[in-house]
Amino acid sequence: MGSPVLLTDVAQQFAGRGPARLALDGVTLSIDAGEFVCVVGPSGCGKSTLLDLVAGHTRPVRGSVVVDGAKVTGPGLDRVMVFQEHALFPWLSVRDNVGFGLKNAGVADAEREATVTEWLSKVGLSDAADLHPHQLSGGMRQRAALARAFAMRPQVLLMDEPFSALDAPSRDRLHVELQDLWQETGTTIIFVTHNVREAVALGSRVVVLSSGPGHIIGEVAVGLQRPRVVESDRVVALAREVRGLLDAADQLGITAPRGGSEDGHVSI
Ligand SMILES: Nc1ncnc2c1ncn2[C@@H]1O[C@H](COP(=O)(O)OP(=O)(O)O)[C@@H](O)[C@H]1O
Ligand SMILES: [Mg+2]
Known part of the structure; x- marks a missing residue:
C-alpha cells in the first residue's frame, strides 16, 4: 500500500531575472495512502513544481511536505517520478x-x-x-x-504529463494499463496533466490549480467505475465541471491573465 502525502500551506518561489516569482502559493492538499489523485492546471501554474517538492528535489520556501508522516527533506526510494519523455537511457536495453x-x-x-x-x-x-x-x-x-x-x-508514484506526447490510441491503452497497475499495487499516485479529460479518466479525485502562482481553486471527486476511458459520456460531463472551475476562476480574476510565453493551455 502506498504512503499518504500531506502538503500544508506550501509556497515555492524561483529566483530569475527581475524579482523572484512565486510558482506555487498556499497549496494545502491531503492525499490518502493508495489514492490516485490527478492535478490539472494551465501550463506554468506550478504542476511540475509541486511534484518536485513531493519528490524532494526542491524544498518549499514556506509550508511543509510530509510523506508517510515524515517531513520530506530530499529524494528517497519511496518516491519515483515518471516524465513525459526522455525518461529512458538511450544506450541501455529495455x-x-x-x-x-x-x-x-x-x-x-x-x-x-x-x-x-x-x-x-x-x-x-x-x-x-x-x-x-x-x-x-x-x-x-x-x-x-x-x-x-x-x-x-515506490510508495508514491509522481507522474508528470507522462502520456502527453502519445497518439490517442497508445494513450488510451496506457490509461487502462495504469489503472490496472494502480489497483494491483495500491501505490499512491499523483498524476499531473493539462488535459482535463485525462485527469477525470484516471483520478479518484481531480485537484484544480489556478494559473501561476498556482493555488488550489477546487476539486472534483470522480466516483466512476474503472477502467474508464476518455471518450465516455460520464468522463466528458465531469471534465466540463472541472473546466467550469477553471473558467470561473478566470472570470473572477483569480488567475493571472492569459497570453505571453506561458499561454495557459488547458485542453478538455
Ligand atoms: N528551476 C526553475 N527556475 C526558475 N523558474 C522556474 C523553475 N522551475 C519552474 N519555474 C517557473 O515556475 C512556474 C511553474 O513552473 P512549472 O511547475 O514547470 O509549471 P507547469 O508544470 O504547471 O507547467 C513557471 O513560471 C516556471 O517558469
Ligand atoms: Mg510541467
Missing part, C-alpha cells in the same frame, strides 16, 4: 533501463533479474527486452518507463 533503479539501489543480480522479468511481462514488453529505446514506439517507451518506476515498488 531490460537494463527497467533494472536501472534497482541496480542503483543495490538489489542483488538474481532478485533484480526476476523483478525486471516480472515487470516487463506486466507491461507487455517481454519480447522487447533486448531492444534499445530508439527501436520502440512512444507507447512502448512509456510502458518501459512505467515498468522501471513500478519495479522500484
